[in-house]
Amino acid sequence: MGKHFTAADYVIFALLLAASIGIGLYHALSGGRQRTTQEFLLADRSMSCLPISLSLLASFQSAVAIIGVPAEVYAHGTQYWFIGCAYFLGLLIPAHVFIPVLYKLQLSSAYQYLELRFSKAVRICGTLAFIFQTVVYMGVCVYTPAFALNAATEFELWGSVLATGLVCTLYTTIGGLKAVIWTDVFQTVVMFAGQLAVIVVGVHQTGGVSEVWRKVREGNRIAALDLNPDPTERHTFWTLGVGGVFLMLSLYGVNQAQVQRYLSARTEKEAVRSCYMAFPSLQLSLALSCVMGLVMFALYCGEDHSDKLATSSKDAMVIYFVMDMLQGLPGLPGLFVACLFSAALSTISSAFNSLATVTMEDLVKPHFPAMTEARATLLSKALALSYGLLCMAMAYFTHLMDDSVLQVALKIFGMVGGPVLGLFCLGMFFPWANATGALAGLGTGLALAFWVGIGSIVARGSGARPLPAGCTRTAPRPSGLHRLYSLSYMWYSAFGCFTVILTGLVVSFLTGPMKEEDVTPGTIYPLMGKLVCFLPEHLKKKLCCVTPLGQTVSGIMNKY
Ligand SMILES: O=C(O)CCCC[C@@H]1SC[C@@H]2NC(=O)N[C@@H]21
Numbered sequence: 394m395g396k397h398f399t400a401a402d403y404v405i406f407a408l409l410l411a412a413s414i415g416i417g418l419y420h421a422l423s424g425g426r427q428r429t430t431q432e433f434l435l436a437d438r439s440m441s442c443l444p445i446s447l448s449l450l451a452s453f454q455s456a457v458a459i460i461g462v463p464a465e466v467y468a469h470g471t472q473y474w475f476i477g478c479a480y481f482l483g484l485l486i487p488a489h490v491f492i493p494v495l496y497k498l499q500l501s502s503a504y505q506y507l508e509l510r511f512s513k514a515v516r517i518c519g520t521l522a523f524i525f526q527t528v529v530y531m532g533v534c535v536y537t538p539a540f541a542l543n544a545a546t547e548f549e550l551w552g553s554v555l556a557t558g559l560v561c562t563l564y565t566t567i568g569g570l571k572a573v574i575w576t577d578v579f580q581t582v583v584m585f586a587g588q589l590a591v592i593v594v595g596v597h598q599t600g601g602v603s604e605v606w607r608k609v610r611e612g613n614r615i616a617a618l619d620l621n622p623d624p625t626e627r628h629t630f631w632t633l634g635v636g637g638v639f640l641m642l643s644l645y646g647v648n649q650a651q652v653q654r655y656l657s658a659r660t661e662k663e664a665v666r667s668c669y670m671a672f673p674s675l676q677l678s679l680a681l682s683c684v685m686g687l688v689m690f691a692l693y694c695g696e697d698h699s700d701k702l703a704t705s706s707k708d709a710m711v712i713y714f715v716m717d718m719l720q721g722l723p724g725l726p727g728l729f730v731a732c733l734f735s736a737a738l739s740t741i742s743s744a745f746n747s748l749a750t751v752t753m754e755d756l757v758k759p760h761f762p763a764m765t766e767a768r769a770t771l772l773s774k775a776l777a778l779s780y781g782l783l784c785m786a787m788a789y790f791t792h793l794m795d796d797s798v799l800q801v802a803l804k805i806f807g808m809v810g811g812p813v814l815g816l817f818c819l820g821m822f823f824p825w826a827n828a829t830g831a832l833a834g835l836g837t838g839l840a841l842a843f844w845v846g847i848g849s850i851v852a853r854g855s856g857a858r859p860l861p862a863g864c865t866r867t868a869p870r871p872s873g874l875h876r877l878y879s880l881s882y883m884w885y886s887a888f889g890c891f892t893v894i895l896t897g898l899v900v901s902f903l904t905g906p907m908k909e910e911d912v913t914p915g916t917i918y919p920l921m922g923k924l925v926c927f928l929p930e931h932l933k934k935k936l937c938c939v940t941p942l943g944q945t946v947s948g949i950m951n952k953y
């Protein structure tokens with residue numbers, strides 16, 4: 394590899410780490426100086442919608458997206474861009490269904506809801522599922538920037554994993570949620586700047602926008618609307634636009650990292666507003682990543698690069714292209730590395746802080762009710778530190794995955810996030826569901842999701858790889874079990890969610906459904922009541938006085 398980094402680049406990268414630590418220090422030494430768990434874990438519930446909205450974006454926009462989406466677009470075209478259609482319902486439903494229920498309950502952890510609605514056992518299972526999902530996801534997030542950089546440049550692999558992990562652990566441990574949210578804001582700006590720089594330089598080097606457009610058209614990288622209903626088709630409008638809604642709900646509706654941000658808002662309205670404000674920045678970051686992939690395709694589609702890289706992974710190829718593009722422009726390679734690590738740091742810090750929160754709130758505090766505030770805060774900081782070290786260990790295991798990092802991350806979200814989403818939907822929309830049904834549902838959902846997920850990884854070994862853009866599937870259509878294993882990973886969230894709801898309802902009815910008066914007030918979303926209010930008046934009257942369903946509906950309407 395030629396020399397990629399000048400002194401200017403290292404300075405910019407160092408400035409990013411220093412700024413992050415500085416913001417962490419500021420919040421450790423100002424305000425309440427992180428002396429209570431309310432401040433350390435929930436920012437004293439004092440945050441306004443702008444920083445929260447950028448932190449909502451940054452929490453699930455890591456180096457995986459910064460590298461993985463351009464690699465996806467370069468290899469398969471802009472089909473993935475249709476996931477933007479999922480952002481509408483994917484943010485509206487959290488804003489008008491999940492936030493109203495969860496905010497009114499004044500929770501600290503999203504999983505307290507599960508104890509209020511079902512039982513302590515359901516809460517523990519939800520917490521453990523979240524911890525598992527987040528620890529694995531953190532490993533991918535720490536590993537991705539380090540691995541990609543190491544494969545394409547002389548950037549030291551484990552040195553940068555250590556630098557990322559330590560800096561992140563430091564400011565998260567001393568600054569708490571306030572530091573995490575404000576560093577997310579700063580890091581989001583660096584992310585956008587880095588991606589924009591690559592796009593501007595890339596378009597210039599290709600010879601202008603029209604030249605880029607001509608080349609991507611020729612390479613049929615502009616995907617048309619693909620309405621193919623086949624659920625094994627990896628990326629279609631249905632898997633991304635509809636399956637993507639369930640992925641978004643599992644992240645922006647019920648994932649602790651995002652729920653904690655909603656709960657840190659000073660009012661419920663601020664929380665809802667932050668959801669609305671996250672929409673344009675999510676669309677912008679998706680557009681930047683996809684355009685970056687297109688520009689790279691226009692610039693490099695002609696040449697073959699497999700010989701130049703130590704690895705065949707498309708993710709590392711993205712870094713190689715970026716470093717090649719930015720060669721000789723002092724400071725820009727450093728800016729892109731800062732962009733990568735900003736993406737990683739903002740996600741990992743959110744993960745640390747939310748892991749420390751649920752461990753304290755769901756696993757420790759219930760067993761040590763007499764613990765003093767000082768000890769609880771100290772323990773929270775110790776937890777953030779230990780999760781930091783665990784995450785770097787997890788980075789090593791990611792080494793073993795040879796899938797595209799974007800697919801690995803989205804599979805994890807689908808396999809675990811989908812069933813957990815189903816658990817919350819079972820609780821909020823079905824008053825009859827009981828704790829036994831919830832546990833049976835979650836167990837079945839996770840078992841099936843892992844069966845399909847692991848099965849797809851094993852089956853993929855036998856050549857069920859996604860096809861490159863433009864060529865039709867020549868391999869025989871998978872049948873029977875292989876058909877299940879070749880379900881698009883974008884359907885995992887929906888599949889897991891529905892499995893939990895169906896199983897949960899069946900087992901609840903078999904073991905004696907709950908009566909409405911037994912359900913904790915405020916834990917049900919009046920789905921029927923809300924849907925009925927969309928009906929015209931005459932239908933409402935008819936419905937509310939005739940059927941037993943009508944009684945239930947009028948009962949719900951009166952209650953809310
Ligand atoms: O970037 C990552 O770390 C994970 C991949 C993206 C996660 C999902 S994709 C839909 C939604 N939009 C985002 O920007 N992130 C989440």
Ligand code: NA
Pocket residue numbers: 450451452453454455456735736737738739740741
């Ligand atoms: Na991030």
